[in-house]
Amino acid sequence: MSSPHAQILLAPWLERDKRTGWWGPALILLTASLPTLAIWAWTSAERAGVAALVTAVVLLQVLWSVQFGGLLRQNHPHAARLVPGHQRRLREAAVGLWLLLTAGSALMLGSMFGHTLAWGLGAAGLMLLIALASRAPLLWWPLALLSGWPGFWTRNELWLALRGTAVAAYQQQPLLLAVVMLTLMAWLLCVQMQGGGSGHQKVYDRNARSRQAMLEGATGRSTLRYQGHIGLALARGFGWPFRAWMRHLLARPDTRNLLARAELGLGARSHWTALALAGVIVLSGTVLVFVLLVSLNGLRLQDILVHAKYGLSIGLTCATVGSAMGLSSALYFSRREQALMMLLPGMPRGAELNRQLVRRRLGLAFTSWLLVSALVFTVVLQGDVNDPALAFLLMGMPAGLLLMRNWAAMGPPGAQQPMLLTLLLVPLGGLVCHEALRWLGLPSWLLAASMLALTLLIGAWLWRRLASYPQAFPVGRLG
């Protein structure tokens, strides 16, 4: 590969956020390997091998998504007009990489399932769809809708006719069809790299804005500045509990609710009202899905709960742990607000602030975990203390301890860090504990007791250390 193309393809890795290091790739690798690990633990090594191969192909698609995103970012309208050969080289790099990843996917899947050429065409088509949706993100909606609509793939006449024609053509002239399809797809890929002008500028600016909004949203920052009328209306709609609580507190300001008032300034997204509303929405959605499954498909609730218990235990625990982990971002990005808060009359300082902050946040984290766990334990696990899924619920217990830290010295948080830690703690930690219990033949309640003892011990030790830490606010000033 000539040097300009190498530079173009290396760009997404060179421009990645240096502060967050390799958290992102680590998160992707961990997420991708979890299903293989679970299959290996619960079924057989042979099936795990197949899962590993499929995972590798999925990772190639993820790599393509990252690389094509990088190519789109480099396809700046000014560079397209002013830098000699820029657009052409971007196109060459896009098509070259696409062909390489297509060949890789085809060989891997073909070696396992046969039909190498067909797998190659499928992978090439999927990567083209990813590329088109990267440039026009609205495409993700119909794609998501169609992929989750099984009736379309089995009953839609237009789709069935198209598929039938393609299969017939492939069976008669597989090579010819492959060449025609690949050429067409390569051309479509090329035209995604535009040549400058006001239309290109408009698309580029729109995508840059949504990228920035996604990035800031992922790190817990407010994205209101990027929202249009619909986004603002949604924010207003979902923000009513926060506003109501704010009105209630500000109407009766006194020393007892001082910290609760100050806390409003840290933003609505990390506030207990937002967590409570999110909890209500998630639980209502879950109940609605269950009702639909029971009433439309005639399934028994008992059967659904048995099949869904691992998913619900892991998903809901991850949600509570993730909200506690996400607090570091919320605090870091409200540090300038905290500077103003520290000048407010009545605001505690030093060790007193550290203690009160941790007490409030730890209370919130522990309460939300306790409520979710109690609900899952009684409703989903039917109060069975020996149910292996309990291991996943218990992993959320010590998560709140991460809040007892030296906040003043924290560095800039990454978007992936809380997610990665949550995945390490809940599904992976739960899986390890689950297997350990099974291997040792121990009951789950013993794990609960050990986890409680460990949490209390570490918590007491960290609580004593809190007094020696510098004042928490403004967060990150010594980092």
Add this chain to the structure above:
Amino acid sequence: MSAVITTSSPASHPAPDLALPSPSAVLRDLQLNYGSQPVLMGLNWQLLPGQVVGLLGRNGAGKTSLLEALLGLRETQAGSVHLFGQPVAQLDDACRARIGYVPQQSDLFDGFTANQLLAYFRSFYPRWNEAKVEGLMARWDIPRDKPIAKLSGGQQQRLSIIRALAHEPDLLVLDEPVASLDPAGRRDFLRELVEQVLDRGTTVVFSTHILSDLERVAFNVAFMAEGRIALQAPLDELIDEVRALSGPTAALQGLIASDGLKVLSRRPLESGRERCLVRSVQGMSGLPPSVLSEALNLEDLFMELT
């Protein structure tokens, strides 16, 4: 810039003066490093009640760090800061209620509306001038129910200023307060600032790069360089008293010695000549023919002293 500041004004080594009112802020021997990089190096500074001080310095000179240290928002490695006679780390509530601060970034609390922001801060302060808030909100045309994130930079900055003025502080610290304002907005803000000082005798310290604004309102100018306040003095005095002298080194040294001139900076020129920035309270007796004297405006002073 090769100029070397060779002497300090009285502001850099404040001595207690019984005739003066007790200072609003006293900073002594402040030392602040970011890692191995020194930012404040034994800085001494004093702000008197009713003083309006414009803080000037190059980008990265440490103005924001100094203002944050002044308010106790940033711990220093050494030195002390007292506000209204109290150590800055242990201010009581009454003392905190006397401080107003406009930080450099004004897009704060961006999920709140302007009304929510003002209600939020009003709940903490014992004194809140609602009439002033209402007047400024109407005059500066700030939407009350729009999220702060959706206000323009100028509107956000104006709102930040209203918030800081609403509890009628005795010490007002403003970090680049006019950076996002257009000339009309700047003029309006400066008028408000002057009224605040004339009405209530507020001590105001503000950093800015817009020298014309400083000339309009700052009665005192503090130049920050090399981690210290290199010079602080009333602006009109500086314009009257500071001159740039160029000439042979020997002739300049003779003139400085004979007239008791205070050397603010000196820079060697070619062939045994140099350029000195001097301050003369009594005026100069007469210049040797080989010495050239130039009057300086604020921009020249900024270039020479920072």
